[in-house]
Amino acid sequence: MPRAAAEREIDELRRLLLQGERERIAALEERKLEVSSRDVSDVLPEAVLMRAADDEQLSRALAPTIEAGIETSARKNPQVLADAIFPVLGPAIRKAIQAALAAAVEGVNTALENSLSIQSLKWRWEARRSGRPFSEIVLVKNLVYRVEHVFLFHRETGLPLAQAVAPAVATQDADLVATMFTAISNWVRDSIHLVEDEEDSELQQITISGARVMIVRGPHAVLAGVVRGNPPTSVRLVMQRAIEAVHLERGEDLVRFDGDDTPFRATLPHLESCLQEQRRQRKRSPVFLAVMPVAIVVLALLGVWWGVQAHRRSQAWDAALEALRAAPGYQVFGVREEDSERVVSGLRDSFAAAPEDVLLPTGVDPDTVRFDFDTYESREFLERRVRERLAAPEGVGVDVEDGVVTVTGAAPTAWIDHADRIALGTAGVGRFDRSELVDSDFARMQGRVEALDGRVILFAAGSAAPTVGDRAELEGRLRDIDEAASSARRIVSVTIRGGARSDESPDGEGLGAERAAAVQRFVYDLRLESVVLQWLSGGGESTGRFETRLDVRILSSVMEAPAR
Amino acid sequence: MIRKKICLLGAFSVGKTSLVQRLVHSIFSERYQTTVGVRIEKKTLMLDGNDVSLVIWDLQGEDEFQKLRESYLRGSSGALLVADGTRPHTVDIAILLRDRLRDVCGNVPAELLINKADLTDEWAVDPRAVAALDGADSEPIVTSAKTGAGVEGAFESLARRILGGGA
Structure with missing residues (x-):
């Protein structure tokens, strides 16, 4: 069979046998990308879980993408991120505030308790004597013990892995402290071979005055706690449990440790569990308890x-x-x-x-009060004030009612004048009524004037000189009138009419005038102040009587006395 | 942060403590102070954008009376072997100490420092000859704690080799 024919037959045979598979392969090749994505989505969750369990490569690979995603989201719409983290924000803030407050309250409590007491004075003396800070003395006296600082370090290199510090304690350079621990431990182990078993000859505790360093060891890491006071054995147990937990959780990281402490940040809760403390319970003395109530x-x-x-x-x-x-x-x-x-x-x-x-x-x-009063005239004291100021003489009645001052009885003119001024010059007095008051000086003057008025002075026939008896009487009466008029502040005028009998003088008028002039001279010579000679008449009246008559009149009830 | 433990090893009076003082505190004292046991110092270097913290164990000088405590070497990521350029036998001691270091810590990086470069007139050591010594893994670094020459470079070189080797 020719070669070409044989190949055709083989091809035909292949087609018959493999046609189905070929078509499926072609179809698969077409869907290659699509299938791949779907397949990945099927296995992705499981793959992530498996890889995360193996190592941290996935976290590291994803971290930049996630960080960038969060940053983009925050920049694009901060609200979405804010809403997402809102439920955790509150508890986180509360926790932080509680921790800060607790630390502050602790400080205040200690300060208050120890600020001013006999105890504190003793401690201050002790601090001065020992040259240590007062705060340190207070701490030591108040605390039974306190784990202040916990270091986790790598056993072989002595390099620090993590550290935890109690509140209000100064942090130390963990690198140097941890390394020195290691160096000291090594020195102790190398130098002092007390026990054959190497593990038992490890340094377990370093004691310094008032403080100690407690050390617990694991196969790959060491935990050292700086403790003040006298810790109970339970502290070592807690530290032991912590180092065991660290080995359990981070055993592999400890074995592979290459100087990077990042994986050991997760051990912080275990370290913090070692930061224990116990304060001294202040016992109140029985005397104090009895006295207190x-x-x-x-x-x-x-x-x-x-x-x-x-x-x-x-x-x-x-x-x-x-x-x-x-x-x-x-x-x-x-x-x-x-x-x-x-x-x-x-x-x-x-x-x-x-x-x-x-x-x-x-x-x-x-004495505890100061008075700052201005003076005023109150109506309540009006009557008293008026009475006091008027100083009414005996025989004068004063009545004050509703701002009206009424005076009754008899009073000298001078007082009446004074009362006029005072009464109306006093606040609260509306009217001064003295219609019922008799002016005693005026009355006296009036009586004397009336007694003298019409007095006839007799002369010897043909004589112009008054008789001695008449002169004496006239002088006495005129002087009385002058005195009364002066008191009553009046002026009294005296009119003298001279007269003569017709048989005495052919012109009776001449002798009459002479006689009037003689009386006038006589009166004038008396130098009276309140008596004036008003009118002199020489002509006798046609009464047929030969006499000289005096007419005495009060000139004016308001005329003031002449100036003295 | 990455932390690495390194040791300073060498015969007595080669200038280990002075090198550390020069590196960490930038000071130098003519006064000689014998280190008893160990002195710990820390130096943070910036290498390629990353901070590396070197925790330096400055160990007491080695002589026939004071033998090195091997426990101090444990966990070291590297060491500086210090010799005195004016005393040839300190180079021998440095080589011996390097072997002790390798016994305890394995094949960690170690730099050989020929110190006291400020006294080159009195030098009896040829650095090129030292470099040819059996087992030398790098060229010796010539330093002077007094002038500061080469000091930071020596520590940095060691840090680079430690990080590069992923020790």
Whole structure:
């Protein structure tokens, strides 16, 4: 059979046998990409889980993409991210605040408890004597123990893996501390071969004054805790459990450790569980416990007493103010505090009682109060004020009612003038009624004037000289009138009419004039101040009587006395 | 952060502590202080954008009376072997110490430092001859703790070899 024919037959045979498979392969090749994506999506979750269980390559590979994704999301719409992390934000913040507050409260508590007590004075003395800071003494005296610092380090290299620090403790350079621990441990192990078994000759504890370093070891890592005070054995157990947990969780990382401490950040909770402490319970002494209730009761009673006193003082003060307001002649405007002194201000009538006398019965000590009163004239003291100012003489009645001052009886002119001025010059007086008051000086003057009026002076026939008896009487009467007129502040005028009998003088008028002139001269020579010679007449009246008559008149009831 | 433990090894009085003081604190003291046991210092270097923290174990000098504590070497990622250029036998001690290091830590990187470059007039050691010594895995580095010459470079070179080798 020719070669070409044979090949055709073989091809035909292939087609018959493999046609189905060929078509399927072609179809598969066409769907290659699509199938691949779907297949990946089927196995992806499982693959991620498996790879994550094996190592951290996947996390490292995904980290940049996830970080970039978060950054993009935050930049694009921060709200989405904010909403997503909102549920964890609250608890996280609360936890942080609680931790910060707890640390602050602890500090304040310690400071308060130890700030000013006999104990603290002792400790301050001890601090001064030993040259150590006071805070350190307080800490040591208050704490039974406290794990302040925990280091996890690699056993072989001595390099630090992680560290945890108690609140308010200064952090140390973990590299140097951990390495020094290792060096010291190595030195101890190499130098002091107490036990054959190497494990037992390991350094377990370093003790320094007041502090110690407790060390627990695992196959690949060492945990060292810096402890102040006297820790119980339970602390070592806790540390032991922590180092075991670290080996359990990070055993492989410990074996493969190449200087990178990143995988050991996850061990922090185990380290923090070792940061234990116990504070000294302050025992109250029996005396203190016995005295305390008594002290509380006494303090309570003192408080009540003080409260009652304060209430009383307040009440007394209110009553005092009320008394001042009610007292006649007071107008209280206000009370103010000035240099821890109470100052009462207002108006006070000079006739009012002294403010000290008003306050005294109310129980308020007047020495604790200062008074700042201006003077005023109150209506309540009007009658008293008017009476006092008028100073009415005996025989004068004064009545003050509704601003009307009424005087009755008899009074000298001088007082009446004074009363006129005073009464109407006093605030609160609306009217001064003295219609019922008799001017005693005026009445006296009037009586004397009336007695002299019409007096006839007789002359010897043909004579122009008054008789001695008439002269004496006339002088006495005129002087009395002058005195009364002076008191009554009046002027009295005297008119003299001279006359003569017709048989005495052919022109009776001449002798009459002579006689009038003689009387005038006589009166003039008396130098009277309130008596004036008003009119001189020489002509006798046609009464047919030969006499000289005096007409005496009060000139004016308002004329002032001439100046003396 | 990556941390690495390294050791400073060498005969007594070759200047190990001075090298560390120069590196860490940038100071040098003429006063000689014998290191008893070990001194620990730390230096953070920036290599290719990454921080590397070197925890340096400055071990006491080796002589016939003070033998090296091998436990101090354990866990070291590398070592600086320090010799004194004015005392040829310190190079021999450095070579011996390198062998001890390899016994304890395996084949970790080690740099040989010929110190006291400021006293080259008194030098009795030829660095090129030292380089030809059996087993030397790199050129010796000439340093001076007094002037600071080569000090940082020596530590950096060791750090690079440690990280490059993935120790």
